[in-house]
Amino acid sequence: MPKHILPLIPRELLVEQVILDAERIVINCRSRPPAPRCPSCRRASSRMHSRYRRRIADLPWQRRPVILCVHVRRLRCINRRCAQRIFAERAESFASGHARRTKRLRDIQRSVGLSAAKRALVSSSGSACRSAPTRCAGSSMPRVR
Numbered sequence: 001m002p003k004h005i006l007p008l009i010p011r012e013l014l015v016e017q018v019i020l021d022a023e024r025i026v027i028n029c030r031s032r033p034p035a036p037r038c039p040s041c042r043r044a045s046s047r048m049h050s051r052y053r054r055r056i057a058d059l060p061w062q063r064r065p066v067i068l069c070v071h072v073r074r075l076r077c078i079n080r081r082c083a084q085r086i087f088a089e090r091a092e093s094f095a096s097g098h099a100r101r102t103k104r105l106r107d108i109q110r111s112v113g114l115s116a117a118k119r120a121l122v123s124s125s126g127s128a129c130r131s132a133p134t135r136c137a138g139s140s141m142p143r144v145r
């Protein structure tokens with residue numbers, strides 16, 4: 001694994017394989033130890049139940065979409081008093097809940113969406129001023145920053 005791409009991977013993940021093709025980059029990875037904690041009782045467990053793959057879109061590299069294919073462990077809670085029998089390890093630091101994209105991708109997409117909305121608003125308010133200048137004089141116009 002080339003070291004120069006490692007800072008781009010969330011710290012909690014261990015990269016097992018990087019697959020490059022003409023259309024996208026798929027990064028097969030898994031969580032780093034330590035053992036995850038039960039979300040109900042907070043007790044750590046390493047008793048494996050099963051695994052599944054979670055596909056999470058991340059920031060593109062060189063204009064290619066990136067998919068983090070994370071092998072998620074399902075574990076058994078070892079606390080006999082806990083009502084939660086099985087739980088999946090979480091990726092809350094880089095992707096919330098059952099999100100299909102990383103937080104950093106979500107933030108960038110929101111930012112781009114807001115910028116586009118602001119441009120559209122400025123553009124439409126500009127055309128409104130040209131067509132009906134008195135409509136812009138009141139305080140009802142939204143401020144665009």
Ligand SMILES: [Zn+2]
Nearest residue numbers: 038041077082
């Ligand atoms: Zn528990």
